[in-house]
Amino acid sequence: MISIKNVSKWYGNFQVLTDCTTEVKKGEVVVVCGPSGSGKSTLIKTVNALEPFQKGDIVVDGISIADPKTNLPKLRSRVGMVFQHFELFPHLTITDNLAIAQQKVLGRSRDEARAKGAKLLERVGLSAHAAKFPGQLSGGQQQRVAIARALAMDPIVMLFDEPTSALDPEMVNEVLDVMVQLAHEGMTMMCVTHEMGFARKVANRVIFMDKGKIEEDCSKEDFFGSPRGERAQLFLSKIL
Ligand code: ADP
Ligand code: MG
Numbered sequence: 001m002i003s004i005k006n007v008s009k010w011y012g013n014f015q016v017l018t019d020c021t022t023e024v025k026k027g028e029v030v031v032v033c034g035p036s037g038s039g040k041s042t043l044i045k046t047v048n049a050l051e052p053f054q055k056g057d058i059v060v061d062g063i064s065i066a067d068p069k070t071n072l073p074k075l076r077s078r079v080g081m082v083f084q085h086f087e088l089f090p091h092l093t094i095t096d097n098l099a100i101a102q103q104k105v106l107g108r109s110r111d112e113a114r115a116k117g118a119k120l121l122e123r124v125g126l127s128a129h130a131a132k133f134p135g136q137l138s139g140g141q142q143q144r145v146a147i148a149r150a151l152a153m154d155p156i157v158m159l160f161d162e163p164t165s166a167l168d169p170e171m172v173n174e175v176l177d178v179m180v181q182l183a184h185e186g187m188t189m190m191c192v193t194h195e196m197g198f199a200r201k202v203a204n205r206v207i208f209m210d211k212g213k214i215e216e217d218c219s220k221e222d223f224f225g226s227p228r229g230e231r232a233q234l235f236l237s238k239i240l
Contacts, residue, residue, distance in 0.1 A: 001024055001025060001026045001028075001060070001061055001156065001157055001188045002023065002024040002047060002058065002059070002060055002157060002188070002190065003023050003058065003059040003060075004020055004021060004022050004023070004043075004046075004047070004056070004058050005021055005056050005057050005058070005059070006019050006020070006021050006055065006056035006057075007019070007020045007021070007043075007046060007053050007055065007056035007057070007058060008020070008053065008054060008055035008056055009042060009046065009051065009052075009053040009054055009055075010054055015212060016039050016042050016212050017039050017042055017043060017046070017053065017212045018211075018212045018213045019055075019056070019213070020039075020043060020056070020212075020213070020214050021056075021214065022207060022214055022217050024157070024188060024190055025188075025204075026188055027186045027187075027188055028188060028189075028204045028205065029183045029187075029188075029189045029191065029202050029203050029204050029205075030189070030190050030191070030203065030204065030205045030206070030207060031191050031192075031193060031198070031199040031203040031205070031206045031207070031220075032044065032190065032191065032192045032193075032206075032207045032209060033192070033193065033194055033196075033199075033206065033207070033208055033209070033235070033239075034207075034208050034209035034210055034215075034235065035210060035235055038209040038210050038211060038212065039209055039211075039212040039213075040161070040192045040209050041161050041162075041192065043209065044081075044159050044160075044161050044190060044192055045161075046058060046065070047060065047079065047157075047159055047190065048060075048075070048076050048079035048081055048159060049065050049072045049075060049076055050076070050081070053066075060075060060078075060079060060156075060157065061078070061156050061157075063075055073105075077101075077105045077106065077153055078153070078154075078155055078156050078157075079155055079156070079157055079158075079159060080150030080151060080153060080155030080157070080158040080159065081150060081158075081159045081160075081161070082143070082146050082147055082150055082158070082159070082160045082161070082163045083146075083161050083162075083163070084161055084162045084163065084165055084166045085166055086134070086139075086142040086143050086145070086146040087146065088134040088142055088145060088146060088149070089134070090133065090134050090135060091133070092133070092134075093130070093131055093132065093133055094121065094126070094129055094130050094131070094132055094133075094134070094137070094145055095114060095117060095118070095121075095130045095131065097134065097145060097149055098113070098114075098116075098117030098118075098120065098121060098145070098148060098149050098152050099113035099114050099116075099117050099152075100113075101149070101152070101153060102116060102117070102152050102153065105153070106153065113152070116152050117148070117149075117152055118130065120148035120149075120151050120152050121145070121148055123148065123151075124144040124145070124147060124148045124178050125144070125174075126141060126144055126145060126148070129141065129145075138171060139166065139167045139168060139171055140167055140168075140170075140171025140172070140174045140175055141171075141174075143163055143164070143167065143171075143175045144174065144175060144178055146163075147163075147175070147178055147179070147182075151182075156188065157187075157188040157189065157190065158182065158187055158188070158189045158190075159189075159190050159191075160179065160189065160190070160191040160192060160193065161192045162192050162193060162194070163175055163179070163191075163193070164176060164193065164195060165193075165194070172195070176195060176197075176198050179191070179198065179202075180198065180201055180202050183202035184202070191203075194239050196224075196236075196239065196240060199220060199223075199224075200220065200224060203220045204219065204220065205217065205218065205219055205220065205223075206218065206219075206220055206223035206224075208223070208228070208229075208231075208232040208235065210231050210232075210235075215229055215231060215232060216228055216229060216232050
């Protein structure tokens with residue numbers, strides 16, 4: 001579903017990604033971890049073409065991002081992304097937050113978009129809050145709305161960039177529970193997270209990044225079960 005092939009990226013003279021290669025198969029959940037500044041966010045943002053790269057290619061569901069003929073906005077609309085900060089529209093109600101991109105990008109009618117939004121809001125357990133504004137919800141609730149909003153676009157893959165790291169500890173699980181449920185439903189997911197409980201529960205593979213390189217890319221069983229490279233071990237010893 002996602003094929004990242006020899007991707008390198010520079011910010012000026014600074015090489016932020018070096019020859020990154022990996023794949024995410026349909027229905028797979030891949031967890032990306034690694035120290036701060038190792039390039040995790042940059043890598044995940046290249047997958048929905050939010051960040052350009054200078055070398056290599058990324059193919060999402062058969063569509064090449066490096067191909068100049070590719071319609072990137074169209075591709076982006078099919079790749080759901082959830083960020084650390086929820087980035088809901090503060091001046092719109094939850095209902096409208098869920099409907100707006102469906103209407104503007106997918107051309108759905110207002111009624112259709114609202115019906116779809118309501119269904120997804122129910123799925124993340126927030127139907128009672130439809131008429132509220134984002135600022136009236138807790139961080140965990142806002143993040144669940146952000147996930148529902150991404151799902152409303154019928155994405156073929158979902159990307160998560162540290163979706164729980166800005167949350168108070170008591171709200172982390174309500175967001176992880178939604179992600180675990182998604183994983184069990186067979187959604188293809190690439191998740192930057194340091195929640196190793198989540199990784200143990202649902203990841204098929206774990207990628208460890210350091211200094212812009214993919215240093216480890218292995219099954220969950222191998223990642224947690226057998227000795228990893230020195231830097232991955234050091235990292236794990238700090239977060240576990
Ligand atoms: P991570 O998500 O693993 O913490 P990032 O992908 O955010 O890492 O950043 C990787 C490196 O790229 C960091 O050293 C960061 O300072 C640098 N970086 C990120 N964005 C920019 C930018 N827009 N311009 C220059 N350097 C950047
Ligand atoms: Mg990051």
